[in-house]
Amino acid sequence: MMKRTKLNRLARRIRGNEDGMTVVEFALxxxxxxxxxxxxxxxxxxxxxxxxxxxxxxxxxxxxSLEGGDTKAADDMVMDRIDGIMPGVKLKTNRRSYYDFADIERAEQWNDSDDNGICNDGEAYTDENGNGQWDEDIGVEGNGGANDVVIYTVEAKYEPVFNVPFMPKQWKERTLQSSAVKKNQPFANQSSYSSTAGTC
Incomplete structure (x- = not known):
């Protein structure tokens, strides 16, 4: 009986004691x-x-987009601005030029006789960008010429500064992309599209 009373008192004392609770709560x-x-x-x-x-x-x-614009210097400027912010950044840049805004991602004109949306089976086309083949996108790689519309795209890959633990491996590298569409200054006469005919 005496033993049980002592045990009851000890149990009450332990139950009322909150020492160390903060440590447990913090750990959780x-x-x-x-x-x-x-x-x-x-x-x-x-x-x-x-x-x-x-x-x-x-x-x-x-x-x-200015006359005499230096694309390499422009790319270097982008790198300089983001280098200190994105550790180990790798840049991939691309410029694609078009005659006008309406031409962006437009296919070269062709006679789609089988109505399948692709130039094939000897269908006639106009080689508007002058590269000797039919293209689904009439754009030309590069900064274009006077008055051309240019889509400038930059892809930046870098390692996140704050690595979140327990996250998948694909989160170890982050990819950000940005694009800008500008029309070059009219510093000269704009070159028009070619009218050379061809067949697919």
């Missing part, structure tokens, strides 16, 4: 809180990096 909450915090920092950094990339791409596209 801390991993989730830290994961949430790292994810927030990672998202914030990505949004900031994307904003800087967009600004740099707009400036580079505008600079390259």
């Amino acid at each position: 909450i801390a991993p989730t809180f830290l994961l949430l915090m790292m994810g927030t920092f990672d998202m914030g950094h990505m949004v900031y990096a994307n904003a800087v990339l967009n600004g740099a791409v707009q400036t580079a596209a505008r600079d390259a």
